[in-house]
Amino acid sequence: MSQRKRLSNTQISSQSKRQSGGSVAQEENDDTTFTQPSTSQVQRGMQKLTPAQVDQKTAEVVQYFLVKDQKKIPVRRADLVKHVVKEYRTIYPEIMKRASRTFDQVFGLKMIEIDAKNHMYILINKLEPGDGASPIKSPTNPKMGLLFVILSVIFMKGGVVRENLIWNTLNKLRVDPGEKHEEFGDVKKVVTDEFVRQRYLEYVRIPHTEPVEHEFRWGQRADVEVSKTKILEFMGQLHEQDPQSWSQQYREAHSVSGSTQPGSSR
């Protein structure tokens, strides 16, 4: 019954520019109040608006993204439509196209949909990080160091590790998830909650384990942002070995599926 109601709402909202409002309960990944308008709908929508209006709306979307990106939490399409795009939803694809172009040309950023099913977007840097440290001495975030260590271990271990491996490795680095760390605070929360919400890590429950255990994988953001090749280089430096000596990982880093990876040589 409720499903049928939702569908009719969708039809109404895409034809007249009225907001369907809060009558449908929005679950975390519920996007059914918004359907992607067709090209003809977009064209008709564009005819009813002035260029200035479209530019203004595009600018608002850009600003929304930039502010949301401060915390590195992905932007949900549902939120974007509800809070910013609103009555301009019929020309949503056009707005997104323009916003993407703005990010690309003005800010040097890429707007990427990391989750095609739940429609979530992130911004990543379009530019390749140079070799060696950046000449700009901007303040470093130690959490990135922590994340880097975790991602490296997961990658070198084949892409999935049980959580205990991570906790034990961190223990050896004087980071105890049970205690408050002076740099990171509640380490467990940072790793299992913050990094997961930012989509850097995935923290999934292993079924049939007692007591409950989880495993870590790379998150969707890490897949596009982090360079496996560069991690391997760093490993080589640390262990004073040739990166190619980890042949499986080397192949993984340079494989075709790694072509979305930054820094992969073609």
Place this chain on the structure above:
Amino acid sequence: MKRAKAGGDEEATRQNGSAGRRKGEQQQQQQSDGDGDCDLGPADMQDEDNDPGLRREIRSKYRDLINSVQQNREDMLRPSNNKLTEVLEEANKLFKDVRQAREAALDAQLLVVATDLGKEKASQLFAEGTAFDPTAFAEHLLSFMGLNRLEDGEDEQQNEGAADGYLPQDAWHRVARRAECCIRSAPAFHYMMGSFHAEPPPPKQRTERQRKAPSKEAKRIMPTQLKRMEGSHQEATEKEVERILGYLKGYYQDDPSSPISYYEFVIDPKSFSRTVENIFHTSFLVRDGLARLYMDSAKLPCIAPVEEGEVEAGGSISRKQCIVSISPKTWKELIAAFDITDTMIPLANTD
């Protein structure tokens, strides 16, 4: 029957251990019964079976074995470590004395834990190239972070291999900087001069504007009435300034050679507030270049209108600024000093 099955499985996987001896025993038991619980055999064996002390001991040993596998999992995973084999041999020995279901259940639990570990060790073997050892990684990383390894005798007692030496303050920052080259995250956007919390405002503003639109119609009558009063207030100041200029010129024309004392001009001995108003209005004259203040021979301020020809728009003459302040006390002192009895600027008629 249950017993035989369990025994069969265990035998298959515990090939490292001494399976031979056990095989013989099992066959004995299979022949005797399929009960699973107590053994049929000589009477003295019966006592051993039911001795609670022995049962507890066996169960406790099993639990120790399980704990040792779970807690030392990391170490046991390392390719060089053979502890798993020892654990299995130990378990085999214990199993000989298992008689009741509770102990067998613990044995089965140990089996799950051990095989899980065995599976992981096996997968390590299949990995080509160099295996990755997180412990070695951690050690190298500590050096990278600038760990200062102390060689203090006291420290050795406290640590168990983990905490010798101390990490510098910027240890994690070093790692973060090294990580920057590998992670191409978008730089976070922040206003240069700081900002208010940016998220809520855009939706709020829009709703407010929408609500205001319908009510504007109703309110239109009021503003027009008020506006007229505002306008008249401004005109009043201008009129007053012009009036004062008129008086100033008048006095000056009466006697061009005699300087008009500024204090005498502005002060109203009957009203302090009027005095302040006069100072205020006179300042406009000076600002617009219609009057000028100067010091006479006695270093007292005097005011005089600027001649028609001398008035220059925009005032390219060197302008000086000063701030005039007056308090009731000063006002009274001035009245006494200058012996002012009457105001030079009479009150205007109210509109």
